[in-house]
Amino acid sequence: MKKDLIKKARAFADPYKITNGKKFRLRDYDPADTLHLVSEDKPRAKEGLQMGVDALAELQDVLYAQDKWSVLLIFQAMDAAGKDGAIKHVMSGVNPQGCQVYSFKAPTSDDLDHDYLWRCMKCLPERGRIGIFNRSYYEETLVVRVHPEYLQKQKLPQELITKNIWKQRYEDIAAFERYLHRNGVLVLKFFLHVSEEEQKKRFLERIDNKNKNWKLSSADAKERAYWKDYMKAYEETIQNTATKESPWYVVPADNKWFTRLVVAGAVIDALDSLNLEYPKVSAQQKADLAAVKQALVSSS
Numbered sequence: 340m341k342k343d344l345i346k347k348a349r350a351f352a353d354p355y356k357i358t359n360g361k362k363f364r365l366r367d368y369d370p371a372d373t374l375h376l377v378s379e380d381k382p383r384a385k386e387g388l389q390m391g392v393d394a395l396a397e398l399q400d401v402l403y404a405q406d407k408w409s410v411l412l413i414f415q416a417m418d419a420a421g422k423d424g425a426i427k428h429v430m431s432g433v434n435p436q437g438c439q440v441y442s443f444k445a446p447t448s449d450d451l452d453h454d455y456l457w458r459c460m461k462c463l464p465e466r467g468r469i470g471i472f473n474r475s476y477y478e479e480t481l482v483v484r485v486h487p488e489y490l491q492k493q494k495l496p497q498e499l500i501t502k503n504i505w506k507q508r509y510e511d512i513a514a515f516e517r518y519l520h521r522n523g524v525l526v527l528k529f530f531l532h533v534s535e536e537e538q539k540k541r542f543l544e545r546i547d548n549k550n551k552n553w554k555l556s557s558a559d560a561k562e563r564a565y566w567k568d569y570m571k572a573y574e575e576t577i578q579n580t581a582t583k584e585s586p587w588y589v590v591p592a593d594n595k596w597f598t599r600l601v602v603a604g605a606v607i608d609a610l611d612s613l614n615l616e617y618p619k620v621s622a623q624q625k626a627d628l629a630a631v632k633q634a635l636v637s638s639s
C-alpha cells in the first residue's frame with residue numbers, strides 16, 4: 340500500500356477523530372467544514388475518493404485472507420445526514436462476500452424480549468469481514484434518551500430504571516466495545532454531523548423530487564423539534580464512549596462529497612494500523628505447491 344495514500348487518508352480523518360471524550364464539545368465541530376477544500380475541488384475530491392475506494396478493496400482482501408481481525412463500522416446520524424450514501428460510496432469497491440450491512444430500526448417485540456445488545460450481537464462481523472451497522476445500540480442513549488417513553492416499553496424491571504441509567508448504558512457500551520477489541524473486533528463509530536439548516540434543505544428536496552418522496556415521513560420532520568436534545572445526547576454519548584481503541588469520528592455532513600472522503604480516510608487509516616499481511620506460506624506448503632504444479636504441467 341502506498342505510504343502517501345495512507346498519509347492523505349489519515350490527514351482527512353484525524354481532525355475529526357475523538358479518542359478521549361473528556362474535552363469533547365460538539366460546538367467545536369462545524370458540519371460545513373471541508374478543511375482546505377472548496378467546491379471547485381469537488382472533481383479532485385471524487386478522484387481521491389476513488390483512489391481511497393481502491394485502497395480499501397486491497398486492504399479488505401488482506402483482512403479476509405488473514406482471517407483474524409474483523410471490523411465493525413457504526414453509523415449514527417440525524418435523518419438525511421447521508422448514512423446510506425456514505426456506506427454505498429465508501430464500500431463500493433469492497434468484495435460483497437467480505438462485507439455485511441445491517442440496519443437497526445425501532446425494536447421488534449422479539450428484540451424487546453431481550454437486553455438491548457442482543458439484536459446487535461447477533462449481527463457482529465465474522466473474522467476477516469467488515470460489518471456495517473446503519474444505526475446500532477447507540478440508539479439506546481440517543482433516541483431512547485430523547486424520548487424516555489421508549490424506555491418504558493423496554494419491559495425492564497422498574498427498579499432498574501433510575502436516574503443513573505444513561506451513565507450505566509455508557510459504561511456497558513464502553514465495556515462491550517473493549518471486550519470486542521480484546522477479541523479482535525475493531526470498532527469505529529461515525530457520527531455524520533449535519534446542520535439543522537442543511538437537513539431542512541434535504542427534507543424539502545425529498546418532498547419536491549417525487550423519486551425521493553419515499554425517503555421522508557412526517558415523523559422525520561416532527562423529530563426536528565427535538566434537535567437540541569439530540570445534539571446534547573450525541574455530545575454526551577461521544578464524551579462517554581470515545582476511546583483510543585474504539586474512536587468516534589465526528590464527520591462534517593453538510594457536503595456529501597467531503598463526508599465520504601473523511602469516512603474512507605478513517606477506514607483506510609484504521610485498517611492500515613492493524614498491520615495486516617497475507618498468511619505466510621511455510622516451506623512445506625511451498626514444496627507441496629511445487630509438486631502440484633509439476634503434476635499439473637506434466638499431465639495431459
Ligand code: ATP
Nearest residue numbers: 418419443444445446473474478479482483489554
Ligand atoms: P433513513 O435514513 O433512510 O430514513 P433510517 O435509519 O432513519 O433510514 P427509518 O426506518 O426511517 O430508518 O427509522 C428507523 C427509526 O428507528 C429511527 O427513527 C430510529 O431512531 C429508530 N430506532 C432505532 N433503534 C431504536 C431503538 N432502540 N429504540 C427506539 N427507536 C429506535
Ligand code: MG
Nearest residue numbers: 418419554559
Ligand atoms: Mg429515517
